[in-house]
Amino acid sequence: MPVKVLIVDDSKLARIVAGRALAALKPDWERVEAAEAGEALALVEAGGIDAVLLDYNMPGKDGLALAEELRAAHRAMPIAVITANVQDEVIARARAIGASFIAKPLTEEGLRGFVSGAALRLRSGGA
């Protein structure tokens, strides 16, 4: 089964940018999108999501709070938080949750490390 990645961002443009970068790196991976945390949690709950890319600054629940919730239920899931907010505390919280930190504006290069790591982790997990 192909790897399925959930992209969560309140900006449609940002979701498209992330989707394109991901498609360039892993053309065979499937992509699904959510515009906010509640929708994202429902999609993950429904099953089949292997990894998630989360925007940080979203209305309602922010990306780090969402990452924390996802991490509690999915200990091994590759999670990345994408933001231009490169404050020490934001990066430290992402690390503490076990999420990767990726800088916005998102580029293929910026996403590459996370995607390679996620591919390895998912393979070794023997999904």
Place this chain on the structure above:
Amino acid sequence: MSAPLTALERDALTELVNIGVSRAAASLRKMVGAEVLLSVPSVEVIGHRRAAALIGEREAGELVAVMQEFSGAFHGRAMLLFPQANGLELVRAVLGESMAEADAVGMETEALAETGNVILNSCLATMANMLKRSLTMSLPRVVRGEGTFLLAAEGEEGLVLFLYINFSVRDRSIRGYIAMVMDLTSLEALKELVRDFIERVMGDEGA
């Protein structure tokens, strides 16, 4: 309304502001040594009076504003606004707690101008880079008054593009707004650049 934004243009502009302000927050964090929290940006095309009232309604007291005009492919005014009482607290956070009260008071205006300059430049430069246009920034001015007065300083009529975001500093009583106001002529020019930006980042999917 002569220049409404399409849903995607508004989305792209909000995202540009979000990235600009997030970078600015990281700059401010370095200056104050504590985490800076941000709201989600608001992007609205509204009457000039309504824009002035938006902040005025929320802030009853006197405000301090650091203002800078920007010009280039589009022009407007960027502002860092916060309650008057927060001004000194921000200066103390930037200059360090060891500074004597009298010295902090004496340096307040200068320190606010410099702090505003760093934050507003960081925000606008990030946006300008993403839009692939350079912007020139005027020197910062520190102005005090009520929100309605500060935003209506030019006494313009008609519609404006009004962008704003709330910020606060964790564990300190510092909070305020980063705001930008542009008139409709600038909005037309900005829309053009936002469309180019959308095309660049979306490629064939933007078609």
